Amino acid sequence: MTASFEGLSTNAALELLSTGELKPVGRLTEASNATLYCTVAAPGGAEAGCVYKPVAGERPLWDFPEGTLAGRELSAFAVSDALGWDVVPPTVHRDGPFGEGMVQLWIEGDTAVDLVDLARDTRHPGLRRMAVFDAVINNSDRKVGHLLPTPSGHLYGCDHGVSFAEDYKLRTVLWQWQGEPLTDEALAGLALLEERLRDPDSPVAAELRRHLTEPEAYAVLRRVELLRHHRVHPYPSPDWPAVPWPPV
Template sequence: MTAPDDLDLLTTAELTIVGRVVQASNATLVCEISRPETETETETETETDTAAPLRCVYKPVRGEQPLWDFPDGTLAGREVASYRVSEALGWGVVPTTVLRDGPVGPGMVQRWIDTVDRRPEAGDGIDLVDICRPDLVPDGYLPVLRGHDETGEEITLVHADDPRLHRMAVLDVILNNADRKGGHVLEGLDGAVYGVDHGLAMHRENKLRTVLWGWAGDPIGADLVADLERVLEALGGSLGDELAPLVTDAEIDALRRRVRSLVERPVMPAPTSSRPLPWPAF
């Protein structure tokens, strides 16, 4: 969770660019925000403490690549809208995300997530979303797709049968997320699972592309449905007002229809398009 002071820093404090995510298709800059110094008084002296800077991701609008199916300059707003929906649900799937000015103009700023290292050399095994041989799918994992790697070896795309990940999959359905890659699923050191990169979300046409198809056809739990019902009501009031500056009225209406559809029939959808997975998948 983000402390209120950190939310204020993300929204208003000066951003210092310290790096860039070079694999990203849009300009994605790593920034730090200095925290205010604090003073602690002891019996003999006053000590000044300097906390570690707050790290964040900054995606300026001017660094967005043009897309044929999403209007230019709208990806930052979609990222923030996705965060607002996640927060309205109470799920905390999307890290704190704000829309603000930065060193190279307006853009979205999102809290950085420190992640668990599950590389084989770290000794922690398979990721929440990963690829393995079909005969080596671990217990507690769901197969999504079988194929072959560049050497011809048979492989399977899998993801964990984890309630934290299932909640993300439900969120992707209502957000109409067109880009849920495995690399967009982050297991935080705090024990939470976060989804990032929601610039290709909230379109009014069906564009759901995700690696989280393992629950297709399964029922959605009553606790999640209750959250969806609450958001459905809020979309007609305060939440709809929050989203209005970020996405179009038609996209808010489409969001409302998707939420209502899951409330009325709480079952995870199955793929219906010819391209149900993003590419590349990671």
Template structure:
């Protein structure tokens, strides 16, 4: 991503194009325009969120937190995501839309595109560290350049360990050294913005998950016997 992507999303005029019908919380397709540039984006207003028992309101802020973490690691797992207080339906997140073929999702990528496996493994590591509770197969997108992206990260960063994901094929695999090196910096200091987006206990738990992974650098198995998979899986 370039700084211009974040500037465009942060300052551009938002024109709503339609509702993403399959989304459990309100998600709207938008066109963002500024300075002669345009981009499609996904706008998620706080007003459209369903109340959750295990997450506080304003989960759209966790969409931004996931991007901040991905960007700090240099992994490009999460598309550019900003917060907008002036959205058409009030405060919410705005994420760059990823052009993709909806028939290509985690399951088809894993089965038919072995060249994506390194990026899928990296996403599994990211989800473990971010404590993603909702990594469905349809949240994994392949863009026209062949890069794998993860979307819908609003249900991340809980302090209690709640990992739920469809990405279990890499369980038992060692985490590559370059990823461990990237993660090591989080033990010294988290990105400053996370202090504004997450509770102190959530920040501490994030660093503890990193420390545990560095001590035992292997992707875990689902110790619950198959219950750590979100529903529906796609």
């Protein structure tokens, strides 16, 4: 599928985020790490809202190496792009007013959608797609508030900084399909992703090498292999909390 954002293609959005002038507007105070809402504008051209997370503002975590969260957000976009599912909005790594960090296109969510009801839906294809994506990236923090449904009906997700751990740490509010067979769409996407991960020259393989450790990058491939082998949605780990806290 090909995404567009207020008339911008994915490539145009990436170009704007990478080269446009970044101006902070305010801080998103609910975020645990420094997260700023900004505008990004090309000279005499396109302008958009975006989220800027400087590496310098990352809070140290006991289970993730310091200063790596922005790179994990970039890796999540690379996996989403390789799958062709547009789960993650366009995301780049660049310098900004407070140093290098992650910059992601702002998605204006549909306020008419009840996110708690959405998170419980068993029929939403985008939500089920996201559950598979989270299993691939080993997302340890899929909260209700990280769902971004748009007025057009597409569903995005945000906040993937605590993903890609080597050990199984899937923690999510989307367990409604555990043990159920993967859809044909999911299996086709996973087959394509595995092919691209095995190609060292592919964009997704290069991006994972850039931002993850070698064991973490290999673990992505291994999770894809296991999903394709078992052909079912995964179960929670008995050794790790199944749902993030708070879940919303």
